[in-house]
Amino acid sequence: METNQGMVGVEVFKLAPGDINHLFRRSELNGNSLSFFSYNAEQAATSSPSELFKKLSESPQFRQIALRLLQPDLKIEFNSGGAGTADDKYYALLSADDKTVLAQLVNSDGDILLLLFPDGESFLRWWTDLYASTGMGAYQNVFPNVMETEVLVCALHCVDIYRRSYMESMLDYRSGVDSSLSIQDFVQLLKRSLASRDKRWLLPTMFEITPGLKNSSITLNPEHMKQIGELGFITSDANDVTLAERSRIMGTEFITSWMGGFGWQATALIDGQERSLSRVFLAPTAFTNHLISFEAAQAGKTRFRHQAANRQELLGILSGWMKALCGAAGITGSGPSTEPTPASPQAARFCSNCGAEIRPGKRFCTACGNSL
Numbered sequence: 001m002e003t004n005q006g007m008v009g010v011e012v013f014k015l016a017p018g019d020i021n022h023l024f025r026r027s028e029l030n031g032n033s034l035s036f037f038s039y040n041a042e043q044a045a046t047s048s049p050s051e052l053f054k055k056l057s058e059s060p061q062f063r064q065i066a067l068r069l070l071q072p073d074l075k076i077e078f079n080s081g082g083a084g085t086a087d088d089k090y091y092a093l094l095s096a097d098d099k100t101v102l103a104q105l106v107n108s109d110g111d112i113l114l115l116l117f118p119d120g121e122s123f124l125r126w127w128t129d130l131y132a133s134t135g136m137g138a139y140q141n142v143f144p145n146v147m148e149t150e151v152l153v154c155a156l157h158c159v160d161i162y163r164r165s166y167m168e169s170m171l172d173y174r175s176g177v178d179s180s181l182s183i184q185d186f187v188q189l190l191k192r193s194l195a196s197r198d199k200r201w202l203l204p205t206m207f208e209i210t211p212g213l214k215n216s217s218i219t220l221n222p223e224h225m226k227q228i229g230e231l232g233f234i235t236s237d238a239n240d241v242t243l244a245e246r247s248r249i250m251g252t253e254f255i256t257s258w259m260g261g262f263g264w265q266a267t268a269l270i271d272g273q274e275r276s277l278s279r280v281f282l283a284p285t286a287f288t289n290h291l292i293s294f295e296a297a298q299a300g301k302t303r304f305r306h307q308a309a310n311r312q313e314l315l316g317i318l319s320g321w322m323k324a325l326c327g328a329a330g331i332t333g334s335g336p337s338t339e340p341t342p343a344s345p346q347a348a349r350f351c352s353n354c355g356a357e358i359r360p361g362k363r364f365c366t367a368c369g370n371s372l
């Protein structure tokens with residue numbers, strides 16, 4: 001991962017893995033369930049801190065970093081991969097003491113790399129500069145409403161089928177692309193796709209790198225096929241499916257310019273318990289940034305919202321998202337100062353009881369029934 005882009009005002013530290021015990025002992029923190037680290041008193045007593053630890057221990061930011069690393073109030077887990085890009089995992093950690101954000105990574109030497117950003121806005125600017133596409137102007141809205149995740153599964157499967165058919169036509173030296181298949185083949189290919197875990201394809205990538213998404217209950221029914229037909233992905237009859245214009249357009253987009261996938265999940269301690277507050281997948285292309293946010297529904301089901309945004313629009317959306325997260329986690333003054341755009345996903349609220357995202361206009365949580 002490149003870390004030097006957009007790094008103005010960012011404090012950079014490194015720690016050897018064994019330094020964590022000395023961080024616990026020096027800070028006198030106990031840690032919490034959001035932290036990845038635990039204190040080993042025996043190792044702390046029988047080892048010495050590395051030279052890397054000295055710089056951090058003498059820094060005015062020592063307490064800020066120790067709180068976020070060992071006892072965070074909000075944790076955002078990021079995964080990246082897909083489209084031939086290298087797999088990566090890293091974290092953003094926030095605490096209620098002030099507005100700084102700590103990014104926790106592992107460098108090529110196996111050291112813990114720590115980037116302390118002044119606030120959420122500077123972190124998000126760094127992140128979007130690294131990963132988001134600049135975009136190419138207005139992009140037609142694909143999914144106009146919040147819909148069941150099964151609709152997204154079918155739609156992305158259509159995109160992958162078009163990519164597959166296009167590549168097969170190239171291997172066979174054919175100018176045309178086979179766009180029709182039986183419903184039985186459509187379903188069998190879908191099962192193979194999800195079981196493959198192959199991150200060269202869009203649909204498996206989304207499930208593999210979006211934390212917790214594989215735990216969702218996915219049950220397809222004819223209504224989902226009808227909906228992707230209404231969205232322009234397919235035409236169908238009783239036996240066959242034919243890929244339509246939307247599958248061709250998005251299939252070509254992802255063949256020519258898919259830049260990889262990024263999935264993340266925000267978790268906070270609410271009333272002493274870990275709560276998943278938000279789950280998001282991003283697929284940038286040269287044309288736009290496809291931002292897909294998931295929300296919990298009843299009986300283990302999920303729904304999704306899709307937004308297409310250029311880099312600046314995405315920054316505004318994510319700023320509103322982080323501000324809402326901080327509010328749900330009880331972190332005041334830590335969210336970015338940037339005002340969210342009108343399209344900000346779930347810029348709304350989160351349930352104080354279960355952490356589920358609340359759609360605008362609701363008076364109670366649809367996940368747990370808590371009154372708002």
